[in-house]
Amino acid sequence: LVLEHRAFPLRPQAVAGQPFRGTYREEGWRRCGQMSATDGITFTPWPHPAMPGFSLPALEAAKCAAKQGDEVFERVHRALYEAYFTRSLDIADSAVLTRVVSEAGADLARFSADLSAGFAREAVVADYEAAVSEHGVRAIPTVILPETGRALVGLADLATYRAAIEEAAG
Numbered sequence: 001l002v003l004e005h006r007a008f009p010l011r012p013q014a015v016a017g018q019p020f021r022g023t024y025r026e027e028g029w030r031r032c033g034q035m036s037a038t039d040g041i042t043f044t045p046w047p048h049p050a051m052p053g054f055s056l057p058a059l060e061a062a063k064c065a066a067k068q069g070d071e072v073f074e075r076v077h078r079a080l081y082e083a084y085f086t087r088s089l090d091i092a093d094s095a096v097l098t099r100v101v102s103e104a105g106a107d108l109a110r111f112s113a114d115l116s117a118g119f120a121r122e123a124v125v126a127d128y129e130a131a132v133s134e135h136g137v138r139a140i141p142t143v144i145l146p147e148t149g150r151a152l153v154g155l156a157d158l159a160t161y162r163a164a165i166e167e168a169a170g
Contacts, residue, residue, distance in 0.1 A: 015053035
């Protein structure tokens, strides 16, 4: 099984003041928390008046971390999710991103240079455009199994993933 991460910004442009309480976001957060609780994953309800309205900076950070190797990417990827979903940090904020990437053990000088180079934004936009035009992706998570063309969209339990992987493996 080879897992290939691709970036998909839900909001390619910044949108300020996204509410959380009483919205589909809060309900989704609650469901994710319930589904992942047995795996030791914590979803802390967003405590701030508004959510970050821009995922592009964090996706760029992940692309830069990936240039440092798979291990660094996996640590940074997980740290970004934990920062947002567990620690309620604004991962659209550059200072927060820098701190999270540093805490995950990435080479910060290399990360900063790669981020300044601008390749990451182009890579994120390319991932987004390919997902939309080639696969019709409109939501995250979306997992596509190329062997069967099957797409798992939104929350899916472990049994659903296992069945899709077994089907793809033949």
